[in-house]
Amino acid sequence: MSRLNQIEDWQQYQDPNNVSVDRVNRSKRIIREVPIEEDGSNYNNNFNSSVYQPEVYKLLLRDFSNNYCYAYEYNDPLRFIRESREETFTPLKIKLGGRLRVKPGAKVINGVIYLDNSFCQYLGLIDQDKELTDNLNTGIVQRYIEILTEGLTS
Template sequence: MAEASRNTFNCKDVGKKALEKPVLFHIIHVSNISKSRLNQLDEWKEFDNPNNVAVDRLTKSRKIRTDNYIIREVNMEEDAPSATSNQTGFDTYKLLLRDSANNYCYGYEFKGPLPFLRTGSLGTPLGVPLGGRLVVKKGTLVQNGVLLLTRQGCDYLGVDSNDTELINQLNDGVVQKYIAMLEAELKAS
């Protein structure tokens, strides 16, 4: 990891090549590119307030006041489904990554899922806390400045106590940040 933390990534290269050295990144943002922004927004809103789930999108989008809340039956014999139960093995994620020199780049899941994104340990639509460390190994494919991440090509190291300020900055109010971002993107489109 010491070598990876010293290396930086130049995302300006065009074409296809392999990463020449391992690079340590921080995960700044995670997006599920398999779901529409509207579905992602509904998922985040459900996490924020489970009693205010959009039962009828047409009614919700027109801001008509109704009392249509989802009523859930609790089965005490089974574990409650987690907030991430909507995640499937077919989802594809895009990561915004930052190296030690503050260079930003995107990384996409390639040739299968990255297990660390699907742990669901946070209980949010995010699989991992933002600010976590990711080592992208030598030999990882780079296509037009985008890292193509595979299970064998990267190691998730988790959060580090040295990154507390970054982790707090990224994760404080993360639900409201994602909701605001998705609403702005939907409004702009």
């Protein structure tokens, strides 16, 4: 997703009445253009499964010794992210600071963990980590907008 599209998504959560594009039925999908071939063929043909690439989430993980590493979805989509019922009031699917148990057997290549549902277990937000999760999630919308617009102003 482009940086401008990401900024618009974050701005929707900051002030839904001040978004620069029209939203259809208050959903998160935006119609920016209708791709119609020159021969007038139906645009639905452009959205077949061979063209569509699903989102792949990149996670920043920290262990108890304050070592950081990245993790990517591998093989199957992570259910704890995609099926989350948690209301975050942000474009993020889950709140930051939750615990994730990486099970033995997860692939690690060049210091990056490749996760699938069989090698991880999401433990969620733990009361013991309340200070951390509050710090990570407070003001997150404004922080992300600032990060995304930082490179655009120069």
